[in-house]
Amino acid sequence: MIKKVFFKFLSLPVVEMMFARSVGGMQRNPLEKLGDSGLYVLEDIGRMGLYLMSALKGIFRRPFRFAEFMRQLHFIGAGSMMVIFCTAASTGMVLGLQGYYSLNKFGAEGMLGSAVSLTLIMELGPVLTAIMVAGRAGSAMCAELGIMRISEQIDALECMAVDPFRYLISPKFLAALVSIPLLTALFDVVGIAGGYVAGVHLMGVNPGSYLEGMRTSVTNHDLRLGVIKSFVFALLVVWICTGRGYFIYQIRGAGFGAQSVSRMTTQAVVYSSIAVLIFDYLLTAVLL
Amino acid sequence: MSEFAIEFKDVVKSFAKKNGDRQMILDHVNFSIPIGKTTVIAGGSGQGKSVTLKLILGLMPVDSGRIFVAGEDVTGVRGRDLEQLRTRFGVLFQGSALFDSLSVYENIALPLRERTSKSEQEIRAQVDAILQQLELTGHDEKFPAQLSGGMRKRVGLARALQLKPEIMLFDEPTTGLDPVMTQDIYKLFARTQEQVGYTAVIVSHDIPKVFNLADEVIVLNNGKVDVFSSPEAMQWSRKPHIVEFVENTMGEIYQSHLVEQ
Numbered sequence: 001m002i003k004k005v006f007f008k009f010l011s012l013p014v015v016e017m018m019f020a021r022s023v024g025g026m027q028r029n030p031l032e033k034l035g036d037s038g039l040y041v042l043e044d045i046g047r048m049g050l051y052l053m054s055a056l057k058g059i060f061r062r063p064f065r066f067a068e069f070m071r072q073l074h075f076i077g078a079g080s081m082m083v084i085f086c087t088a089a090s091t092g093m094v095l096g097l098q099g100y101y102s103l104n105k106f107g108a109e110g111m112l113g114s115a116v117s118l119t120l121i122m123e124l125g126p127v128l129t130a131i132m133v134a135g136r137a138g139s140a141m142c143a144e145l146g147i148m149r150i151s152e153q154i155d156a157l158e159c160m161a162v163d164p165f166r167y168l169i170s171p172k173f174l175a176a177l178v179s180i181p182l183l184t185a186l187f188d189v190v191g192i193a194g195g196y197v198a199g200v201h202l203m204g205v206n207p208g209s210y211l212e213g214m215r216t217s218v219t220n221h222d223l224r225l226g227v228i229k230s231f232v233f234a235l236l237v238v239w240i241c242t243g244r245g246y247f248i249y250q251i252r253g254a255g256f257g258a259q260s261v262s263r264m265t266t267q268a269v270v271y272s273s274i275a276v277l278i279f280d281y282l283l284t285a286v287l288l
Numbered sequence: 289m290s291e292f293a294i295e296f297k298d299v300v301k302s303f304a305k306k307n308g309d310r311q312m313i314l315d316h317v318n319f320s321i322p323i324g325k326t327t328v329i330a331g332g333s334g335q336g337k338s339v340t341l342k343l344i345l346g347l348m349p350v351d352s353g354r355i356f357v358a359g360e361d362v363t364g365v366r367g368r369d370l371e372q373l374r375t376r377f378g379v380l381f382q383g384s385a386l387f388d389s390l391s392v393y394e395n396i397a398l399p400l401r402e403r404t405s406k407s408e409q410e411i412r413a414q415v416d417a418i419l420q421q422l423e424l425t426g427h428d429e430k431f432p433a434q435l436s437g438g439m440r441k442r443v444g445l446a447r448a449l450q451l452k453p454e455i456m457l458f459d460e461p462t463t464g465l466d467p468v469m470t471q472d473i474y475k476l477f478a479r480t481q482e483q484v485g486y487t488a489v490i491v492s493h494d495i496p497k498v499f500n501l502a503d504e505v506i507v508l509n510n511g512k513v514d515v516f517s518s519p520e521a522m523q524w525s526r527k528p529h530i531v532e533f534v535e536n537t538m539g540e541i542y543q544s545h546l547v548e549q
Contacts, residue, residue, distance in 0.1 A: 152385035159345055160399045160451070161374040167402070 040252055047250065051243050058170030061163060068171040076137040076172075077179030081186065083132050088187040091124055092116065092194025099195070100203045109203075113210035114217035116195035117188075121218060121226045125188040127280050130233035133180055134272040138241030141172055142268035145245030146261040154246070169246065173238050180234030181227060188226070225287050232279055237272045244268040290359030292320040293455050293487040294344055299353035301339060313339050315511030316353070323358075326481065326488040326501050328519075331508035332533070337491040338382075340508070341457050344489070345377060346370050358454070375403065378453030378486070382460040384444035386432040392419075392443050393428035399450045418446045421483075422476065438469040442476065449484060456481075458490040462497075470494065474501055495537040507533060 099115045145168065148154050157164045192214065199205040244251065244264045251267075254260040299317045302310040313336040321327045331337050342348040343355060346365060354363045362373050386395050393415055400411045419425050422442045432440055441461060448456060458477070462470040478501060481488055492498040499505070499519035507514045507522065509529050516522040523534055 148387075151383055151388070152381045153387055155347060156379070156381060156385035156387075158347065159374055159377060159379040160403065160447075161371040162399070162402045163371070 044251070047247060048239070048243050051246065052239050054165045055169045055173050055239070055242070058163060058165030059174050061166040061170070065167065065171050068167075069174055072171050072175035073179055075140075076133065076175050077182060080133050080136050080179070080183055083136055084129055084183050084187050085190055087128055087132055088120075088125075088190035089194040091128060091187075092120065092191030092196075093198040095119060095124075095191070096195035096198025097203065100199050100205060109199075109205050110209040111213055112195070112199045112205050113192075113213035115213075116199070117192050117214040117218050118222060120188050120191040120195075122222050122229075122284070123280070125184050125191060126226055126229035126233055127276060129180060129184040129187045129230065130237050130276045131273050133176070133183065133234075134237045134241060134269050134276070137176075138237050138272055139265045139269050141238070142241045142245040143261055143265045145169070145242055146248045146264050149246060149248045150257065150260065164246075169242050172242055173235075176234045176238035177231065180237065181230040184226065184230035225283070228287065229280065229283050232283060233276045236275045236279060240272040240275060241268040244271070290356065291323060292356070293323045293358060294321040294489070295319075295356040295359075296340075296343075297354045297356070299343065299355060300351040301336070301343060301348070302351055312511040314343075314508075314513075317511070317513050319506055319513050319515050321487065321489060321506075322504065323487050324485060325503040326477075326490065327504040327506060328498050328502040329489065329491045329506045329508065330493065330495055330498075330533075330537075332536075333493070335508040336511070337493075337508055338459060341379075341459055341489070341491055344457065345379065346373060375451055376454045378448035378451070378456045380441065380444045380448050380456070380458045380461055382463055384432070384440040386440060386443055386447070388432045390431075391428065392424065392430050392432070392435070395432070395443060396428075396446045396450060399447065403451055414450070415446075418449065421480075422446050437464050438473060441465070441473055445476070445480065449480065452484065453486055455487045455489065458488065458492070460492055460494075461490065462492065462494045470497060474498070477501060493537075509533070 095116045096112065099112050100109060103109050103111055103115065145154070148168070154164050154168070157167060196207070196210055200207045200210055244267055245261075248254055248260050248264050251264065254263055296314075296317050296319050299314050300312075301314040302312045305311050329337050329340060339348065343350055344357075346362065350363060354361055356362065357373060357376065362369075365373055386392075387398065390398065396415045396418060397411050400406055400414060406414070415428070416425075419428055422445065424439065424442055424446065427435065427439065427443075432443070435443065461477070462473055465473060474497065477488065477490075488501070490498060490501065496519070502519050505516045505519050505522045507516070507530060514522075514525070514527065514530060516525065522530060523538070525531070525534075
């Protein structure tokens, strides 16, 4: 009986299709496709892992390109200050208003400074800074490297025996690792000030309790968590954004030419933003 | 010291196709490129001309077989050894591959700044000299986007010659150029080769014009190679696929010449 049901199951069209040999070598059954996709993902992870190692190693290779590092620092850091300032001010003010609305229900408006500062320092500061930098500078880095790859400029560097990591990529890594934590600090300060303006000046919270609440509740541990997050996010953003551009030919579904650059730029921003959010949860769970 | 600049011994290179089969690009290929001469690698589209260049430069690994440069086995070299190997080559890419965010001067100076310890004054002098030699004086502050196709090729050649390469590799050097410009570029190649004395390897489908430069011809066809000691020897070959290639690329003039004989 069991044998009969088993063979009946095997003869179902869906099951037959899953285990069927490919016809004419072109059509593949779902299992083959799944395996193929799995292998591709593994290959991509391996490729990106080796890329990260080469990029970090490139930071220590001589001669160090100080001028290029400063140019990238200016582009990623100074160039993003206005975006970060606006985002932080608006986020801080919204937090001030929203926090006041919620805390007021419990008669705990005095805790507003504590709530705003902890939220910004531990969560929103590092996360929003990384996402804003991914959108502004990460997309540009990805497009730059993608265009250099499709116009054979990276091949030309390799053929001149110039290490493309040391020359092009490592200065971007170092600049991101320096500037994103600093931008996060800026985000925190501006956000807390925004919360102060909304809470104290608009909603009438006592200024002393706002500042004192912040002073007493924010510990070194909280600051450390924010700093660690900002470094990890900086690495994720610069790694994914530059890596997508560098490997534009190897990435499945990228297409060719200008279209491949636009697709990879979108993918770089989306992947790095998702990676930042996932790692935000993981780091909070591990370090909190 | 080997008398050959580059040797391929039993080289196999294939690519995976979407259906899981392998497409054979080079199937146990053997050829040698003599030092100081100009060798043209010809063949139809997709026959592996550019792959051959990439294998020589170590931009791609071989499946099996060995590649020698000046008698030295360079198959699978990596890291510093690969960098060292590449300093022996100069490459002129199909699209010139100039750094579009750098000026002409900075493009040509880049290999000198990165690979030598020359002072900025020495670099300036060397770049000015090559600009004059290649009739590019006065264009040094321009950016690649402001140059014509022919000028870009000349800047690419100037950049490739900076580190005094033993071997120059040209990947489809006349693609996108008009016939007059093509002739000018070929004359320039001949002149610079005479002055610098490099071994030239030209991958091209610009047949028969490129034969004006060729000492040897290598034809790639379905993973196999045919080596000819001169363009004339190739035209007189009776192998069916070579006859077909000659007819397709050179047309009736050469065919009628053959019939007369």
